[in-house]
Amino acid sequence: MAENSTESKEKPIHDGVSPIYIPEGDEEEAFQALWEYLIPPYGKAQTAQGEIIRIAGRVQHEFLDNGCINWDGDFQKMLDAFLGYLQLGNGFSRKDLESAEVLVRLLKENGEKGFIDGRLTTVLCSCAMAWVRQNPEVITPLEAEYRR
Incomplete structure (x- = not known):
């Protein structure tokens, strides 16, 4: 019997120290590429850039794939941590941060009610991407007050 010579290509995982750059092209594909590059299979990311992408992705997944059935504290x-990340490094301007605060408030309200609006989660992911774009140098993640 011949052995399978097909080599599986493992996707590169971020080393926790190198600068982080967003791939060119479609924003959804770039977000997915960052997810695969920065987020470990289990647990939190080892960089602030990874954790802000992880938060946005987890919230989007809960809204779009789970219908907020698991929405909790x-x-x-x-x-809340997402807003904290937006203030780190080359953070959002005061005006952009105020817009992000409105976005987070709407997401919290909609999550509690189970009201699904994919536009809000798309904007959340765009905010995460914008922050990572402004902060290519690795930043240590905030102390997490959540378990998810």
Whole structure:
């Protein structure tokens, strides 16, 4: 019997120290590429850039794939942390941060009610991407107050 010579290509995982750059092209594909590059299979990311992508992706997944059935206080805390990340490094301007605060408030309210609006989670992911774009140098993640 011949052995299978097909080599599986493992996707590269971020080393925790190298600068992080967003791939060119479609924003959804770039977000997915960052997810695969920065997020471990289990647990939290080892960089602030990875954790903000992880938070946005987890919230989007809960809204679009789970219909907010698992929405709880941890998701609320994740969104609070999201706002904290936007203030680190080359953070958002005051005006952009105020817009992000409105976005987070709407997501929290909609999560509690189970009201699904994919536009809000798309904007959340775009905010995460914008922050990572502004902060290519690795930043240590915030102390997490959530378990998810």
